[in-house]
Amino acid sequence: MLLFAKPVPPNEDKRWRLVDATMRRHGQQSRGLIEALHTVQEAFGYLDDLSLRYVATSLRVPLSRAYGVATFYHFFTLKPAGQHTCVICTGTACYIKGAPLLLDAIQKDLGVLPGETTTDGKVSFLTARCLGSCGLAPAVVYDQEVAGKVSPQALREHLSQWTRHDA
Amino acid sequence: MTPDELSEIAETERESQKRFKHRVNVCLAAGCVSCQSQAVKDALDKDISRRGWGEHCQAKGVGCMGLCAEGPLVSTGTTIGNERLYKRVGAADAAEILDSLEGPLVSRLHCATDVPFFQRQKKIVLENSGVIDPERIEDYIAAEGYYALIRAVTEMTPREVVEEVMKSGLRGRGGAGYPTGLKWSTVAKSFGTQKFVICNADEGDPGAFMDRSVLESDPHRVLEGMLIAAYAVGSSDGYIYVRAEYPLAIKRLRAAIRQAERAGLLGANICGTRFSFKIDLRLGAGAFVCGEETALIASVEGKRGTPRARPPYPAMQGLLGQPTLINNVETFANVPPIVRNGGDWYAQIGTEKSKGTKVFALAGRVQNTGLVEVPMGITLREMVFEIGGGIPDGRKFKAVQTGGPSGGCLPTEALDQPVDYESLARLGSIMGSGGMIVIDESSCMVDVAKYFMDFCMTESCGKCTPCRVGTYQMHRILSSITNMTATPEDLAMLEEFCDLLKHTSLCGLGQSAPNPVVSTLKSFAAEYKAHIEDHTCPAGVCGKAPGGERA
Numbered sequence: 001m002l003l004f005a006k007p008v009p010p011n012e013d014k015r016w017r018l019v020d021a022t023m024r025r026h027g028q029q030s031r032g033l034i035e036a037l038h039t040v041q042e043a044f045g046y047l048d049d050l051s052l053r054y055v056a057t058s059l060r061v062p063l064s065r066a067y068g069v070a071t072f073y074h075f076f077t078l079k080p081a082g083q084h085t086c087v088i089c090t091g092t093a094c095y096i097k098g099a100p101l102l103l104d105a106i107q108k109d110l111g112v113l114p115g116e117t118t119t120d121g122k123v124s125f126l127t128a129r130c131l132g133s134c135g136l137a138p139a140v141v142y143d144q145e146v147a148g149k150v151s152p153q154a155l156r157e158h159l160s161q162w163t164r165h166d167a
Numbered sequence: 168m169t170p171d172e173l174s175e176i177a178e179t180e181r182e183s184q185k186r187f188k189h190r191v192n193v194c195l196a197a198g199c200v201s202c203q204s205q206a207v208k209d210a211l212d213k214d215i216s217r218r219g220w221g222e223h224c225q226a227k228g229v230g231c232m233g234l235c236a237e238g239p240l241v242s243t244g245t246t247i248g249n250e251r252l253y254k255r256v257g258a259a260d261a262a263e264i265l266d267s268l269e270g271p272l273v274s275r276l277h278c279a280t281d282v283p284f285f286q287r288q289k290k291i292v293l294e295n296s297g298v299i300d301p302e303r304i305e306d307y308i309a310a311e312g313y314y315a316l317i318r319a320v321t322e323m324t325p326r327e328v329v330e331e332v333m334k335s336g337l338r339g340r341g342g343a344g345y346p347t348g349l350k351w352s353t354v355a356k357s358f359g360t361q362k363f364v365i366c367n368a369d370e371g372d373p374g375a376f377m378d379r380s381v382l383e384s385d386p387h388r389v390l391e392g393m394l395i396a397a398y399a400v401g402s403s404d405g406y407i408y409v410r411a412e413y414p415l416a417i418k419r420l421r422a423a424i425r426q427a428e429r430a431g432l433l434g435a436n437i438c439g440t441r442f443s444f445k446i447d448l449r450l451g452a453g454a455f456v457c458g459e460e461t462a463l464i465a466s467v468e469g470k471r472g473t474p475r476a477r478p479p480y481p482a483m484q485g486l487l488g489q490p491t492l493i494n495n496v497e498t499f500a501n502v503p504p505i506v507r508n509g510g511d512w513y514a515q516i517g518t519e520k521s522k523g524t525k526v527f528a529l530a531g532r533v534q535n536t537g538l539v540e541v542p543m544g545i546t547l548r549e550m551v552f553e554i555g556g557g558i559p560d561g562r563k564f565k566a567v568q569t570g571g572p573s574g575g576c577l578p579t580e581a582l583d584q585p586v587d588y589e590s591l592a593r594l595g596s597i598m599g600s601g602g603m604i605v606i607d608e609s610s611c612m613v614d615v616a617k618y619f620m621d622f623c624m625t626e627s628c629g630k631c632t633p634c635r636v637g638t639y640q641m642h643r644i645l646s647s648i649t650n651m652t653a654t655p656e657d658l659a660m661l662e663e664f665c666d667l668l669k670h671t672s673l674c675g676l677g678q679s680a681p682n683p684v685v686s687t688l689k690s691f692a693a694e695y696k697a698h699i700e701d702h703t704c705p706a707g708v709c710g711k712a713p714g715g716e717r718a
Contacts, residue, residue: 030469031467031468031469032451032469033469033470034450034452034466034469035450035469037452038411038450038452040693065470068471069430069469069470069471072454072471072472072628073451073452073453073472074452074454075411075412075451075453076452080211086397090373090616091374092373092374092530092531092568092571092602092604092619093373093374093530093531093536093604094530095373095615095618096531096604096606096610096615097531101213119227128412129371129373129453129455129502129622130372130373130374130375130376131412132197132198132370132375132376132379132412132413133197133198133201133233133235133376134235134376134528134530134536135198135234135236135237135238135324135530135536135537135638136201136202136235136236137530137531139201145201146201147201148201148202152607154244167475
């Protein structure tokens with residue numbers, strides 16, 4: 001039988017221990033791939049080449065499969081997020097109640113498409129399929145905080161707070 | 168845990184609850200939490216301790232109370248019947264609410280509960296929602312929780328449990344409506360070295376939030392349902408596949424699993440019997456197709472969520488090639504009351520072929536947005552105009568959309584039809600998981616159809632060609648219609664695609680993707696015609712130039 005030596009983490013960063021713990025919990029089996037990627041994203045914010053390679057070799061899956069999984073699921077991101085994130089819900093209830101107007105407003109104001117970050121790295125603009133907060137439609141998440149019944153006006157004001165200050 | 172021990176916990180909990188003369192329940196489910204209901208709860212706690220009322224008054228975090236659009240919701244009173252419901256409560260209102268406990272109600276915040284929205288509901292799945300603290304197992308046990316499990320494993324054989332579920336007539340609440348008892352008996356009869364029970368909590372339909380609410384408001388109910396199912400089919404391992412987008416539901420499920428393990432209700436040798444079962448969470452990562460059972464299994468195995476051809480059905484060969492039972496959250500939540508009260512009791516509710524109740528997430532252009540549980544067979548008109556309170560801003564009703572991207576849009580003529588699996592299917596829609604979106608005259612139906620097609624196009628996993636290419640082509644034609652550049656030939660082509668996708672796609676996503684188009688073509692053909700022949704959008708939504716401004 002071939003002996004398999006588990007690779008060492010790519011660097012000294014302590015967060016790799018969290019990733020290792022998740023992989024151990026799933027018995028270092030390929031089945032734990034998605035869970036391991038979740039842990040990486042939680043710890044590092046996004047998945048990069050380094051972490052994908054590390055997880056793939058640790059779980060003994062081809063790099064292509066790890067990359068395939070990482071790009072298949074919307075929840076995973078391969079790019080670091082901006083300082084702030086603005087998520088616009090595009091669920092049916094929000095769509096009916098005016099989410100397209102919000103999308104237009106943000107695209108015009110920031111000049112970015114959904115999934116992109118402004119060039120100064122300040123704001124990431126994302127869309128969500130449905131937040132399940134349909135009672136608050138149209139809903140927007142500003143840095144983890146859900147805001148309900150958002151008008152394009154209110155959205156613009158919130159965004160200008162982020163882009164104006166150097167905070 | 169023995170039945171006596173369970174009764175003891177329930178008794179102790181009820182005693183300790185009786186101590187409180189007054190109780191203030193604050194909704195801590197996601198809808199209200201995003202309107203800062205946690206701050207309301209904190210303010211109440213602080214004020215209660217400042218007044219030295221800790222002995223006889225308690226502020227309790229509970230699950231969803233239903234009327235999500237009016238959150239944060241707070242209810243006071245300890246007995247059923249004299250509760251008072253307050254809406255849009257802020258942290259600053261805490262003192263006023265506490266002052267009112269022994270006096271007249273705070274009319275400024277009061278929300279009437281003698282309206283159809285509350286009166287027309289029949290709560291089975293949601294009976295504990297908004298009543299018990301979802302983070303405490305004792306509260307669930309005091310509300311008769313886990314009795315059904317103990318009864319099943321100590322007094323019934325697995326076959327008797329399956330028969331009880333079969334007798335109840337319960338059908339899958341995920342959308343397709345496959346008889347639950349039949350599925351259970353297939354898994355029970357299948358041979359495998361190991362069997363799995365999976366709870367499908369990957370609520371992907373946009374505009375649907377029933378499962379999230381059940382998980383956040385009553386997580387133990389889902390665990391109990393899974394445990395009973397596992398006993399019935401002979402499984403020892405279970406997974407809950409839950410969306411990573413629902414952090415609160417995940418947190419409460421994790422806590423509930425820990426508590427149940429500590430209480431000996433989950434783990435090895437439950438109730439001193441040979442039955443052992445453990446439950447693990449698996450986080451979804453935002454792929455709609457993973458709601459399809461074979462795709463879900465692939466995802467639990469750590470792969471891309473792509474479906475495969477059936478048969479073999481998961482009931483024969485599922486997770487790791489072993490027999491696997493997959494049911495939706497709401498289906499599992501229906502199981503404990505069925506075992507507790509008997510299948511015959513459940514079969515009395517609802518219509519001949521669709522038994523029991525169904526939870527709907529009512530949203531869109533309707534007065535009362537929120538979560539409702541109604542008996543099957545209620546008419547759409549009752550749903551929209553009585554429970555939903557009609558259309559706001561004096562606008563006119565246009566359609567109601569059920570079943571998400573796989574469902575259809577039902578016009579005014581369908582309003583008097585009952586809501587059950589068969590009737591909705593006959594009308595060209597589906598029951599779906601329970602999203603119900605009301606659309607008024609300000610929306611363009613072609614645009615709505617395009618919206619759903621865009622959804623299916625993005626979410627198509629790409630494995631089979633009809634779905635991958637077909638959804639793209641259909642979206643392209645719909646876009647040209649909304650851009651006013653389509654020709655009558657395009658429309659004929661669109662109809663052809665509907666047929667093609669329905670009959671040749673690999674899984675439910677592609678097969679049902681044309682439904683929104685088919686149903687709008689049937690009921691709102693005039694709108695399509697206006698776009699193509701007269702180059703106008705009757706609702707004034709669609710722009711003239713490609714990528715142009717929306718009206």
